[in-house]
Amino acid sequence: MSKAFFQVDDLNTWFFTRKGTIKSVRDISFDVSRGEVLGIVGESGSGKSVTGMSIMGQIDEPGRIVSGSISLNGEELTKLDFEEMRRYRGNRIAMVFQNPLMTLNPLMRVRDQMYEAIGAHEDVPRNAMHKRCIEALRAVGIPSPEERLNAYPHEMSGGMRQRVVIAIALLLGPDLIIADEPTTALDVTIQAQIIYQIRRQIDERGLGMIWITHDLSTLSELADRIMVMYAGAMMEIGTTEEIIGGARHPYTRKLLDSVPSRNVPGEKLKQIPGNMPSLMALGEGCPFASRCERVTEICREPVPATQLSDTHRIWCLHPFEN
């Protein structure tokens, strides 16, 4: 795989609220290569979305990036001003959210929204815009794209709307797409189709993608590597095979155990017992210690990273043996 073009180093993003400081993202480091999908997984509140929003330069008061670096093709994004960052958004980095109605304007036809997305960044004649929109809709598997261009969002199914949002993300040929739970609300067959189309686009266009989710089973189909987050921190990162087949961190094992098995119809996601600690009152040690069955006294001390292979890294003093 080619070298990483996108890199996050020691990122800390905190929210300074009246009640105290919420350390939503703590010392996160990872990279993404061309043609690679990096999955970020963790329970609700683990800091996945804040990581995505930090990359997009969309952390608002009372939050801010306290320290760390985010670089795309060697350019430092945390140093860009608002206007420079606006140009990056959509153009070099695009984001797709869970609810397509957050991105789509209900009062505008798909065509006008797509033209507007291109027009905000480039000066392109209308016929060229039209061709590009049709290509983008086709790329995500939308049948009869000419007709869809004339439609309003409410005239389409949830799955079609989400495809349109992904097509808009592809329009400007970004280097990186960040997808935050984009298929969670959709039925599994539609999810599988969209994931297939996205994977094809990533491979064909050599894009990088960060896919944020609660669901490890989606990542097993889509991701090249998986990063596991808990309470704002990294617990484990590795190739999909290393994580799905050979997880060593007790938290990753619990996440894997909570995935419903495919051969038991109707089985629900199992809850991991206990709650995540408050992000305002974290100690120095492993944040999972209070819920971990392998915990000992040393887990209250800072936990260094252990490199298990070139690609597999873990933050745990009592990992499972493989």
Ligand SMILES: Nc1ncnc2c1ncn2[C@@H]1O[C@H](COP(=O)(O)OP(=O)(O)OP(=O)(O)O)[C@@H](O)[C@H]1O
């Ligand atoms: N604007 C904000 N002000 C204060 N705290 C915030 C703000 N945005 C996020 N947080 C806090 O940051 C923490 C991490 O949130 P984040 O949304 O990144 O979690 P997540 O892993 O994406 O969860 P989910 O899967 O539910 O979206 C949470 O405790 C949240 O309350």
